[in-house]
Amino acid sequence: MIKIGIVGGTGYGAVELLRILTQHPHVDEINIYSNSKAGDKISDSYPHLDAIANIEMKTLSVAEAKTNDVLFFATPPGVSHQWIPKLYGTGVKLIDLSGDFRLLDREVYASWYKQATTEKEWLEKAVYGLSEVYTEAISEAEIVANPGCYPTATLLGLLPAIEGKIIDPSSIIVDGKTGVSGAGRSVSLNTHYAEMNENFKVYQVGTHKHTPEIERFLSDKAEADVVISFTPHIVPMTRGIMTTSYTQIMTNHTEQEIEDFYRAYYEHQPFVRIRTNGNLPQTKEVYGSNYCDISITVDQRTGRLIIIAVIDNLMKGAAGQAVQNMNIINGWDQTTGLSFIPTYP
Amino acid sequence: MIKIGIVGGTGYGAVELLRILTQHPHVDEINIYSNSKAGDKISDSYPHLDAIANIEMKTLSVAEAKTNDVLFFATPPGVSHQWIPKLYGTGVKLIDLSGDFRLLDREVYASWYKQATTEKEWLEKAVYGLSEVYTEAISEAEIVANPGCYPTATLLGLLPAIEGKIIDPSSIIVDGKTGVSGAGRSVSLNTHYAEMNENFKVYQVGTHKHTPEIERFLSDKAEADVVISFTPHIVPMTRGIMTTSYTQIMTNHTEQEIEDFYRAYYEHQPFVRIRTNGNLPQTKEVYGSNYCDISITVDQRTGRLIIIAVIDNLMKGAAGQAVQNMNIINGWDQTTGLSFIPTYP
Amino acid sequence: MIKIGIVGGTGYGAVELLRILTQHPHVDEINIYSNSKAGDKISDSYPHLDAIANIEMKTLSVAEAKTNDVLFFATPPGVSHQWIPKLYGTGVKLIDLSGDFRLLDREVYASWYKQATTEKEWLEKAVYGLSEVYTEAISEAEIVANPGCYPTATLLGLLPAIEGKIIDPSSIIVDGKTGVSGAGRSVSLNTHYAEMNENFKVYQVGTHKHTPEIERFLSDKAEADVVISFTPHIVPMTRGIMTTSYTQIMTNHTEQEIEDFYRAYYEHQPFVRIRTNGNLPQTKEVYGSNYCDISITVDQRTGRLIIIAVIDNLMKGAAGQAVQNMNIINGWDQTTGLSFIPTYP
């Protein structure tokens, strides 16, 4: 049994971690850290947790942090990079749900995030936590840079085609759609119910900070510099992400062959499901679960391969994958404590 | 042609007034007053108004206010009562969409609104703007206290039964349901999309400030002190109010007779529609329009008359009724500039 | 380990049972019966179950039914009463999620359901499955009449006040609100997205078939014939029920005393949570879980006690409570396999 800590107590990432970890069979103690709400119970902010997790939140300190076996940072950009160097080497496994350790280049980080992160030496120590792809490295990591929500869906959808040299890496266009919970719990006019309901929006065309993250790991597997177009949209629903990726096919493979290749690629991965027979995934079909459902379509008229991937942005796109990585680090089955069946309808 | 002014420029009430008044056949100039955004165009805050109302907002002053023929206050409680005494008698017709002039008793106002309004001498000068019921008085008013959204639906539903002595006034229970736009444009956790979507809430059980307003005008027509239970709920939708009123029948009238009585009561009222044949109203059936649709049901088993009324909270519940009152004051047909057909679906 | 069967394979009740039972620690085999879809896999109708429950559905027969330890009927009214008499006494525990066995009087059933159910002798053998209230009887039952969704919330909210003689049983008015999934998976114009979205509806005023069910069990505990007003409404959301019950107080108890009485009443019930300090429940706070959250408010002005109760209609209002009853019958802890934390946001 292990002891875990969650930094960033009252955000949606933390609350989703709680939904998973309070019932994880190998976790027997949970600490929640929130500087702004230290002393309050998490159930004061979230009445749905009453009788489940009436945990009093604490102030984070290095001494306090070190008492945990695993520490999750469910914090906005700019926080974790201040703590992680101080905790590295103390034996605490550090899983960062923010973007601070996802890029290798401080300049690139600064230009997309409009703020600073830590030194390259620290960035290099982090392993990218795309569980299905970097499993080996994650199992030995002290710092896991847990992937962004859009990159998770996009990369799981594209990497088989990249690694299989099925598509032209220079042709990739990703059209992303997210539910509103991705914007977090901080109130704003953009997420004001009366303005977001019965509305569909596009934002940050070509400038979203997940773009360099996607490009970094596409480039890694393409063994070449990949530049993509990425356009995020926001859907009037709470949870769910779909990415629609447009790519140019470079081979003569049939749709069936490519589908088989994808299925083989993810053969031993319990959380990736490849759709068959033209069946297309919907975000609700993974709601509340850690699944990533993927379909591939060959459009003969245009020579394009169109890849659809869906996830629950708070689960596989954040807290679920973070726990999956905790399982990998500890040598447990990936699905331990994560067998959530999609809530449908 | 007249010149109108709107105080409280960037709220939903003001914007709904603009939607109506920019096409009103007797209005040829519109001024918008907003102290916090003076100098900005309203279309900067509301891009949907681009090319329709690129009006620069101004700071309100008494001199400025007096240049209008009609001045609407689409302001939070506590603003209009500071201006209206200064403008009274200058010839400007004053229509207040806030609650400042709806109650006759300052103490009652203070106990429900938790803040102060003006002196009783001023409160007495205001006419309650329930257009169908106080038409005569409105036509001669200088100050109109435009009704609240819940009171509009509740009173239009209950007053015929009260005036017809069909129900026991001491038995009234009103269960109200509103769309989220009723909470205005100020952001809050309550109206944060991820918390309000796929959620149904109850609030202010027995303490909502529209309660004394409803009781005042029920008492007026019952010629007795009426005390009611009123419980508001919030529905995950943008627009629409339904009130479900439970009352004890005091007579032997059949459902058909009561329905006929209601139809006769509103015979010359273009915006009230009485449902027939057990057909029950839905909020969407009045969406974007100034209608109030009403059904009455006699429950023989319990001896109760159950009255359902629906309105669009921003139209008949606010801006629409305000313009209806402007029409009455000016001697125009009530429907002038208000013939919005419900947007369906 | 036991073997269970689900009749009514492709409805929402069956699918929610599957969400629970595929991970129940004491269930090792699940049969799904659907006459219309026998031979198909449940995952053909519900792709979200792919890789989770690719179970082939079968045709129901008495011989087949008897191979199960527990058989759930997740069927429309009029089905279970044809099967249950044939299966009674064979050792299979029968849990009926439909209304066929909830009323004791065939005439009453016929007048509200507009169809027939079985003979009184069979109706008398069924135990009403309101888990918290009829626990003893359920533990020995062969037939469980699993409660309706509205009755579950209403009765859990009202019974303490009835049993404590706090309220006048003749004064009860229940205003119910449900999410759309309560209408099931059969398509209709009422549940067509474009007509139900951004809409709030009332239906079956005074004629809903859950009314006699509520009255039967209120009468049982009041030891007198109780007649209520019940008005159901439909909310543009998928899951969730709130009931707002208005009652006349008969005692001088304070709000705090009544709240304490409620808390004591449910002291050993893990799925009922009583709210404190004026905190009011929201449907989302029980989303996907088996909780029933209850608040009580004393309105001094009117002498009324207003009781709010929320549940997830598919969980505590159907499948969750059915499994809770299975646990009680088998002598397992009530929460076995039911520790779903509300999905929030």
Add this chain to the structure above:
Amino acid sequence: MIKIGIVGGTGYGAVELLRILTQHPHVDEINIYSNSKAGDKISDSYPHLDAIANIEMKTLSVAEAKTNDVLFFATPPGVSHQWIPKLYGTGVKLIDLSGDFRLLDREVYASWYKQATTEKEWLEKAVYGLSEVYTEAISEAEIVANPGCYPTATLLGLLPAIEGKIIDPSSIIVDGKTGVSGAGRSVSLNTHYAEMNENFKVYQVGTHKHTPEIERFLSDKAEADVVISFTPHIVPMTRGIMTTSYTQIMTNHTEQEIEDFYRAYYEHQPFVRIRTNGNLPQTKEVYGSNYCDISITVDQRTGRLIIIAVIDNLMKGAAGQAVQNMNIINGWDQTTGLSFIPTYP
């Protein structure tokens, strides 16, 4: 004053035509034709039209059809092509909201629509009703093929860039998103509330029947055969379409220059609004109106021009544009009877 007829009485297209035409200043009589509901009033099917349009529907015949000045077909594919040849030349102006006359080639129609349309000689007589682009031809048309919803947004967004030779026509990828009302009033599991709410779907990847319509008119202006990728998605909201178009830039124009070119292109078009300063359109900003709002973004990193266009699918995407075309045909100002301000919020 003219007399108009609407064929396809109870669909959403017909009802939206009614919302516009009952208040059109040059229309004094409206006939509604519905074979399945002849004899019923339209307000029986749509209670929101009570007291507004209690029009009795009739059976369509050639003799009956000819009594109108303008006849709108708001019918599914496969109906209008059976009537229009019989009515051609009788003086009735024929505006077809279905796809029957939008393609010039019967084979292409058959392969995408999976059913037949009429002979080429008749198809050639129809003018494509994209009001802003084919204004001259529409003004003299007897048959108008009113554009599809997706093609309207897509073409208004792309044609300036095509005509200005700003983009490579072979590079076009269109990612479309629509509200659910686009699927019409016929009930189906796809549009069942509980399955569509809190869900985001993709459908008909590369096979949607609007694809050849978009390609036809892009080709027309590119003076070359244009083949595109078009992928439609469905958003959990009732109204609204957004198309996100990805294109390769062929020139050295700056974003500002391209934006200026767009603004000049639509200078005299009252219903097209070009966004400035990086402001991006949202579907709600055109809700219930006939506007098409467009933004253009140059992505320097990829050399792409990304064009966003939003419309209300039932207005500019169907009934609104049909009335705009009626205005053009009759020589009235395009905006006559169409000055609907977006309903916001």
